[in-house]
Amino acid sequence: MRFTKVLARHWFAYAMVLPVVAVLALLVVLPLVQGLFFGFTDINDTNIANPVLDRDAGYEFVGLANFLHVLSGDPAYGSFWTTLARTVVWTATCVFCHYAIGLGLAMLLNRQLRFRGLYRVLLILPWAVPVFISAFAWRYLFNSEYGLINWALESLGLPPQVWLGQSDLALVSVIVVNVWLGVPFMMVALLGGLQSIPSDLHEAAEIDGATPWQRFVHVTLPGLRPVSSSVVLLGVIWTFNMFPVIYLITENNPHTRILVTYAFERFFSGATRDYALASTYGVLILSLLLVFAAIYRRAMRRHGEVL
Numbered sequence: 646m647r648f649t650k651v652l653a654r655h656w657f658a659y660a661m662v663l664p665v666v667a668v669l670a671l672l673v674v675l676p677l678v679q680g681l682f683f684g685f686t687d688i689n690d691t692n693i694a695n696p697v698l699d700r701d702a703g704y705e706f707v708g709l710a711n712f713l714h715v716l717s718g719d720p721a722y723g724s725f726w727t728t729l730a731r732t733v734v735w736t737a738t739c740v741f742c743h744y745a746i747g748l749g750l751a752m753l754l755n756r757q758l759r760f761r762g763l764y765r766v767l768l769i770l771p772w773a774v775p776v777f778i779s780a781f782a783w784r785y786l787f788n789s790e791y792g793l794i795n796w797a798l799e800s801l802g803l804p805p806q807v808w809l810g811q812s813d814l815a816l817v818s819v820i821v822v823n824v825w826l827g828v829p830f831m832m833v834a835l836l837g838g839l840q841s842i843p844s845d846l847h848e849a850a851e852i853d854g855a856t857p858w859q860r861f862v863h864v865t866l867p868g869l870r871p872v873s874s875s876v877v878l879l880g881v882i883w884t885f886n887m888f889p890v891i892y893l894i895t896e897n898n899p900h901t902r903i904l905v906t907y908a909f910e911r912f913f914s915g916a917t918r919d920y921a922l923a924s925t926y927g928v929l930i931l932s933l934l935l936v937f938a939a940i941y942r943r944a945m946r947r948h949g950e951v952l
Contacts (some may be wrong), residue, residue, distance in 0.1 A: 677931075683924035684711055699746075704921070711925040722922060723907045725929075732885065732903040739887075740880040742824040744873070747831030752865075754832070755839045772829035778816040780893035783822045784809070787894075815900045822891045831876055838872030839865070849882065872947045881941075882934055904930050 692703035714722045754765055771779065786793050787808035795805035808818045842865065844868055850860045866873075888905050895901040899909055904926055912923035 677725045680924045680927050683921055686850045690920070693920065711921055712919060715925055715929065723926070728902055728904055728907055735903055736881055736884045738820050739827060739884045740877060743827040743831045743880055744877060746824065746828045747793070748835050750756050750828065750832045751836040751839055753841065754836055768832060769829045771825055776826065776889045777893055780822065780890055784894050787818050808914045809895055809898070811898065811900060813900055815895050815898050819891050819894055819901050822894060823884065823887060826890065827880065831880065834872055834876045835869060838869045842868035878938065878941055881937065885934060886930070
């Protein structure tokens, strides 16, 4: 009876929300459940149902076998722990650089500068350019034969490098590109946070004799904590799953392989497309991010922040 009364009173709101819920269920929940189910099977492109070939589904339920194989670290299943370590290095380095450089630029733009509006437009430009265009441009810059970066090194008397080859320089290269792409978002978010800090706090600290560094540590950073906690969490999630930059620049290079790119490789390439293994990696990626988000939120609550 209570549900009927609520429905009768708010039927218009439910009618407006229902299409969105239906679309989300179709585009998010259903693929998520299907991927979770595939992780417990041995499905691949040889036993999946194919109406064109008049072939019925022949995959079987294998329980936790896929997860045990992956977590064992077997190279045949992607060397999970090595790939996870590379993913953590990639994510931590990118997010740290995003935040540090973004904060520095935001503090500069928060001052009264000549042509400040022009600087803001130029700094936001990398964020406005489509990712695939930026990736191809940087791929040209890093080219070992005719790239502008090696040309600059040779002009300075330094030896050219094979930036996108089979070495750790490839990982450094994609980190540089991702930092260049991600700094504008962090800068804009932190600039908004800086402008929300009352100027009276800085003035009072300056009157009390605080140095610029002390004002930064004891006034600016605490004032940015609500914004910082949110953008860092978003940055970790986005960077952990950042597929386009790595794949468009280095493709299947094992030195830049992270969890999400390996899942893509097993799902869309190879002699046999292993949908079960790709789904297993997808479930593990989701689980890792959920655990991180839960721990991060708990840590923020201890500091008085609620996400």
